[in-house]
Structure formats: structure tokens, C-alpha cells
Amino acid sequence: MIEEKTKIFKALSDPNRLRILKMLQTKSLCVCEITDVLRLATSTVSKHLSILKSTGFIIETKDGKWVNYLINPRPPDARISSVLSTLDFWISDDQIIISDKQKVQKVDRNEVCSR
Amino acid sequence: MIEEKTKIFKALSDPNRLRILKMLQTKSLCVCEITDVLRLATSTVSKHLSILKSTGFIIETKDGKWVNYLINPRPPDARISSVLSTLDFWISDDQIIISDKQKVQKVDRNEVCSR
DNA sequence: AATTCATTTCGTTAACTAACGAAATATAAA
DNA sequence: TTTATATTTCGTTAGTTAACGAAATGAATT
Numbered sequence: 489m490i491e492e493k494t495k496i497f498k499a500l501s502d503p504n505r506l507r508i509l510k511m512l513q514t515k516s517l518c519v520c521e522i523t524d525v526l527r528l529a530t531s532t533v534s535k536h537l538s539i540l541k542s543t544g545f546i547i548e549t550k551d552g553k554w555v556n557y558l559i560n561p562r563p564p565d566a567r568i569s570s571v572l573s574t575l576d577f578w579i580s581d582d583q584i585i586i587s588d589k590q591k592v593q594k595v596d597r598n599e600v601c602s603r
Numbered sequence: 604m605i606e607e608k609t610k611i612f613k614a615l616s617d618p619n620r621l622r623i624l625k626m627l628q629t630k631s632l633c634v635c636e637i638t639d640v641l642r643l644a645t646s647t648v649s650k651h652l653s654i655l656k657s658t659g660f661i662i663e664t665k666d667g668k669w670v671n672y673l674i675n676p677r678p679p680d681a682r683i684s685s686v687l688s689t690l691d692f693w694i695s696d697d698q699i700i701i702s703d704k705q706k707v708q709k710v711d712r713n714e715v716c717s718r
Numbered sequence: 719a720a721t722t723c724a725t726t727t728c729g730t731t732a733a734c735t736a737a738c739g740a741a742a743t744a745t746a747a748a
Numbered sequence: 749t750t751t752a753t754a755t756t757t758c759g760t761t762a763g764t765t766a767a768c769g770a771a772a773t774g775a776a777t778t
Contacts, residue, residue: 490618493694501612502766503605519725529768534726536766553724553775567693578682579608602723617736634755644738649756651736668745668754717753 496567499543504528505536509559509575510585512546514592516558520601525591544568554597611682614658619643620651624674624690625700627661629707631673635716640706659683669712 499505504526511517511525523533537557540546544564549556563569579585614620619641626632626640638648652672655661659679664671678684694700 490621490694490697490699493697494616494618494621497612497616501609501616503609504766506605506609520723528766530725531727531769532767538726550775553722553777555725570689574685579605582605582608584605619736635753643736645755646739646757647737653756665745668747668752670755 493567495543496565496571499539499545500571502536504532505540506575506579507584507588508533508536508540508557509545509572510579511588511592512557512559513572513575514589516549516556517592517595518551518554518556518597518601521592521595521597522557524595524600525588545572554601608682610658611680611686614654614660615686617651619647620655621690621694622700622703623648623651623655623672624660624687625694626703626707627672627674628687628690629704631664631671632707632710633666633669633671633712633716636707636710636712637672639710639715640703660687669716 500509507526508522511522519530519533519537522537523530526533537546537548541548541557544560545568546557547560549558559572560568563572615624622641623637626637634645634648634652637652638645641648652661652663656663656672659675660683661672662675664673674687675683678687
């Protein structure tokens with residue numbers, strides 16, 4: 489179905505989801521770490537992650553009370569792999585992406601999550 | 604700006620716009636020919652075309668009372684060219700795309716447009 | 719077992735999108 | 749210049765989406 493294919497583009501058509509994907513290309517992160525960088529409500533970030541997960545871009549691994557999200561190393565669809573690998577070239581020069589990456593390097597789960 | 608980049612994906616995240624792009628990869632078409640294949644209102648098709656045009660995917664050429672739309676041979680952004688060339692591989696196997704192409708081959712402007 | 723903390727689900731709201739028909743615009747033919 | 753035809757613009761409506769906070773869930777610690 490054609491709608492299946494537009495789903496991939498739809499997943500990429502939101503700025504916050506693109507930022508999440510780029511962050512996860514730096515390192516895997518839990519929900520509250522992403523929330524800290526994006527400055528959105530936890531529930532909003534969780535929703536974005538579920539969209540990226542259902543499309544096949546990312547997977548999750550449970551780690552105690554945390555849920556780690558990471559780029560799917562084995563996407564269900566060659567199109568996903570293709571997009572993920574070209575995403576570097578596509579948006580690495582963007583200022584917000586650069587500063588997101590810097591924040592991601594420094595972010596500490598134990599400091600950020602429990603206030 | 605990151606929103607500029609999501610615009611490209613947003614343009615591709617609608618089934619009818621994907622169908623239009625694939626049709627135009629077969630041959631250039633006027634609005635009413637596209638309308639005939641998609642079975643949408645003329646104003647709706649016109650809107651889709653303006654979105655694809657403003658993103659840089661397609662251009663228009665005036666031909667008397669007709670406006671021909673065609674794939675932009677010189678896109679403003681390397682990302683557009685990249686997507687356009689991979690679009691073949693992405694969605695050529697889809698049934699609706701195949702039947703669209705068949706209809707496009709047969710469609711006759713002078714027969715279809717003036718009822 | 720109760721508490722704490724991370725995350726998800728739910729319900730709501732505001733903004734956005736795709737669709738339509740009607741009216742406006744533009745070009746060609748009569 | 750009137751008429752016909754192709755397309756665009758406008759206004760409206762229904763459906764979708766992204767955001768939030770509150771409540772529910774799940775897992776570790778006390």
C-alpha cells in the first residue's frame with residue numbers, strides 16, 4: 489500500500505522527530521534525557537518515540553526503570569536504512585542539530601531525570 | 604532552519620503527492636490530466652501541485668490555456684535530486700503507481716479536459 | 719508492602735491539513 | 749469583445765496532529 493510508504497516520510501516530517509533521530513545517531517538515550525534537550529513534556533516525547541518505533545527507525549531496550557531508545561540496527565525495510573544513512577548528509581549542518589549533539593554528550597541521566 | 608528540511612519530507616508524506624510525482628516521472632502533465640487519474644477536485648490537485656512546486660520538486664511551463672507540470676530538471680537543493688532519483692526504487696512496485704502510469708500513457712488532454 | 723521514579727496512556731485543546739465547491743483569473747477561440 | 753476552457757484562489761468543513769497535564773503502569777528501592 490502507498491500509505492505504508494508515506495508513513496516513512498510522515499515520521500520524518502516533524503522537526504522534533506528529526507532532532508531525536510539525529511541525537512540517537514550520537515548515542516542511545518532514555519526518554520527523560522531527550523525530554524531535557526528538547527524541552528517538551530515527557531508524554532510528548534514518548535509519543536514521538538512511539539511513532540519512530542512503529543515506523544522501524546528505532547528500537548527500545550529496557551534497563552531497569554529506564555527505557556533506552558536507539559537507532560534500529562536491523563530495520564525492517566531497506567528504505568529505512570537508506571534514509572538513516574543519508575540523514576547525516578542531509579541535516580548535519582543545522583545549528584540546532586549541532587547544539588543538540590553537544591547537549592547529548594554532556595547529559596547525565598541521574599542528574600537530569602530525578603529532580 | 605530545520606523546518607526547511609522537514610518541508611521536503613512533508614511534501615512527500617501525502618499519498619496523492621507521491622502519485623503525482625511518480626506520474627510526472629513518466630511524462631509531464633497538465634492539471635486536468637492529473638485530476639482525471641487521481642479523481643480529485645481540480646482545486647485540490649492544484650493545491651498539491653503548488654506544494655510540490657514551492658518545495659522545488661516540480662516546475663511549470665505555460666502552454667496556451669494549459670499549464671504543464673514537470674519534474675524539476677535543476678532542483679534548488681541536492682536533497683531534492685537525491686530523493687527524486689531514489690523514488691523509483693522506493694515505490695515502483697506499488698499497484699496504484701503501476702495503474703497510474705498505465706492511465707497516464709493513454710490519457711488525452713483534449714478528450715479529458717473539456718467534458 | 720509501600721514508595722519512588724521513569725515511562726506510557728488517556729482526554730483535551732489548538733493548530734494544521736486535505737478535501738470540496740464557488741468565485742476569480744488567464745488564455746484561446748469565436 | 750464575448751464566450752469557452754483551464755487553472756488558481758478563497759472560504760468552509762472534517763479529519764489529523766502535536767502539545768499538555770493528569771492518571772495509570774511498571775520496575776527498583778526502602
